[in-house]
Amino acid sequence: EDAGKLTENMSDPYSTDPKRHPVLHPASVKPFNAETPPFLLVQQFITPNELFYVRNHLPVPKVDPETYELEIEIEGKNKTLSLTLDELKKLPRHTITATIMCAGNRRSEMTKVKPVKGLSWGAAAVGNATWTGVRLRDVLALAGVDEDAAFKHVQFEGLDFDPTGKTYGASIPFWKAASKRGDVILAFEMNGVPIPRDHGFPVRVIVPGTVGARNVKWLARIIVSEKESDSHWQQNDYKGFSPSTDWDTVDFTKSPAIQELPVISAICQPSEGQTVQTDDGHILVKGYAWSGGGQKIVRVDVTLDEGDTWHVANLDHQDTAEPPQHWSWTLWSARIPVKPGTKTVQIWAKAVDSCYNTQPESFKNIWNLRGVLSNAYHRVTVKLQ
Amino acid sequence: EDAGKLTENMSDPYSTDPKRHPVLHPASVKPFNAETPPFLLVQQFITPNELFYVRNHLPVPKVDPETYELEIEIEGKNKTLSLTLDELKKLPRHTITATIMCAGNRRSEMTKVKPVKGLSWGAAAVGNATWTGVRLRDVLALAGVDEDAAFKHVQFEGLDFDPTGKTYGASIPFWKAASKRGDVILAFEMNGVPIPRDHGFPVRVIVPGTVGARNVKWLARIIVSEKESDSHWQQNDYKGFSPSTDWDTVDFTKSPAIQELPVISAICQPSEGQTVQTDDGHILVKGYAWSGGGQKIVRVDVTLDEGDTWHVANLDHQDTAEPPQHWSWTLWSARIPVKPGTKTVQIWAKAVDSCYNTQPESFKNIWNLRGVLSNAYHRVTVKLQ
Numbered sequence A, B: 001e002d003a004g005k006l007t008e009n010m011s012d013p014y015s016t017d018p019k020r021h022p023v024l025h026p027a028s029v030k031p032f033n034a035e036t037p038p039f040l041l042v043q044q045f046i047t048p049n050e051l052f053y054v055r056n057h058l059p060v061p062k063v064d065p066e067t068y069e070l071e072i073e074i075e076g077k078n079k080t081l082s083l084t085l086d087e088l089k090k091l092p093r094h095t096i097t098a099t100i101m102c103a104g105n106r107r108s109e110m111t112k113v114k115p116v117k118g119l120s121w122g123a124a125a126v127g128n129a130t131w132t133g134v135r136l137r138d139v140l141a142l143a144g145v146d147e148d149a150a151f152k153h154v155q156f157e158g159l160d161f162d163p164t165g166k167t168y169g170a171s172i173p174f175w176k177a178a179s180k181r182g183d184v185i186l187a188f189e190m191n192g193v194p195i196p197r198d199h200g201f202p203v204r205v206i207v208p209g210t211v212g213a214r215n216v217k218w219l220a221r222i223i224v225s226e227k228e229s230d231s232h233w234q235q236n237d238y239k240g241f242s243p244s245t246d247w248d249t250v251d252f253t254k255s256p257a258i259q260e261l262p263v264i265s266a267i268c269q270p271s272e273g274q275t276v277q278t279d280d281g282h283i284l285v286k287g288y289a290w291s292g293g294g295q296k297i298v299r300v301d302v303t304l305d306e307g308d309t310w311h312v313a314n315l316d317h318q319d320t321a322e323p324p325q326h327w328s329w330t331l332w333s334a335r336i337p338v339k340p341g342t343k344t345v346q347i348w349a350k351a352v353d354s355c356y357n358t359q360p361e362s363f364k365n366i367w368n369l370r371g372v373l374s375n376a377y378h379r380v381t382v383k384l385q
């Protein structure tokens, strides 16, 4: 390597980022953020690692698994527990299949109402994978903390850091971290192989049913605390607000950090503007639906006539786990008749979860300045042939 | 008493029903079903017993507390545990404040889209009370069942019965019944006094965060089981369906029994059609908001211009309990400016819960043949003076 190359690398903290699959559609390059092409997303229940959406806030750290250590700190205790990767892997293993979704998934639709701040995600900042690791509650128990302890939050710090040296951070409620039903794991495998660098190698916390932002990658430190993480992403980002709140009036202390996500669905096939071949007078519509908090999708309704007629979709792929521990999305399809001679149709989809929560109809009434929680009915207009 | 009176009583199983407060607004008389006047509902955080909505499916049983016995049956075990009221009261006591809501609350608004089957409830088939009793999980433990047991459901049978002798019944998921976090109690006190007859004297199961129909009154029997209750109300009622499902196509086996309820809110003051005095160019709007599953209300938005401007309501009364164990409703108010000269306004309200689930906008798209889960935006039109 010549000096020029070395200097270039030093000035660009992203130069050591991993290679990505060319089919991923970037929302930003540095940091790298990219989503799966929607039609590929609904091809399989388990999203392949190389097609899984990537959401990085900072450069991808290069972590040596031989020297990696996870620290567990309990507020008010002097001693910090430290675990190497080998020590972590010796604990009882636990595998869950869980969907991870970005808080900003489908933001690009909300933006059409009025501009928002954030990456312009389509409907595929989401994926479903099998994660293997150890239960966070088992690690907390090693550190002397059981689920009846009086703590309120468990904070996570990543190994990724900004130019000032500040690391990525987030926290989740203590009950979620410490309870068996919470199913939170410190994962070292994604779909049966070591977690790829873009997804948190060597250890990522998987907080099923909870927004991606709390599923901290390249996990360095766990802090059991009375307080939430004081990180930017916990305190001044990833929160919902009223449509009437703008950047002049927003007070981030007034809204809770997003944790469990609301019910959502999206049409992944056909795509907006596509020309669709009808089959014996029908069109085929495919998509996903999911709800946070371990809720299961119980129904997906699809309409071609603005809700005058709703068609109940087939739930083609769904995990058998019962709520409130149902962590995976549901893939659905509907074959819907169209009137002969129809040139254009707008397809709407909405999902219902096991609490019978359903999606809001329009973006206008859920608009928020950060463009998060963008779960209004998905509407896709297609041409028919 | 003369013979005529006796005969009358014999032919009318409702003749021994208790007296009710005259201010309750009946949806049906036999069985007695009645709701609180909405403006009274939001006067206090704890609904007084005599104003609490009543939802009876059958005549109110007359239960002698001296001879009352609660039976606990574990499927696959021969022995049934039996507890007298005194024995039950000797177990550790637990008090929770929880909102109970009828699945059909606000049905009368959904009916306007298209007729549905069911009692024509307004927005006040809901109340918030303090319930004291013993934890169901403690009673299950006495019967030898702890939360890690492999059962799936806990069934309840009431002492109320139909003309064929069939009792009211319901069931809840085992995890909810057996977990500490579920907070299910066998209550014998409501707001500090023995539970009134209309509300389940001497013992009612309180399943906080879960639809009223599973909060079985006059509790006679608990059955820990692999299966749901086979009662009419569990199997062929209290389920949600697509707007396209009608009585010819409905298949009750295809939808899950309603358990935890979705987020809802209602405007209780002013009422539909009321003439409102403006105060310094403002009107005052008051209501409640609540979400099932132990979720907390994090925001209520109110609009007078169909969503062009949303006003964030004050959350005047809210329990301090954290989700997912926040069982009480939130009372809210908003003082909203009106343009001078305005003669009529339509007020809309919508709530957001701690999962950031929010209400659907219109009844058209959530309509269902039983008129349950009627949680679209509440819209109230008033005249201004």
Ligand SMILES: [Mo]
Residues within 6 Å of the ligand: A055, A101, A102, A103, A104, A212, A213
């Ligand atoms: Mo995210």
Ligand SMILES: [Mo]
Residues within 6 Å of the ligand: B055, B101, B102, B103, B104, B212, B213
């Ligand atoms: Mo009900």
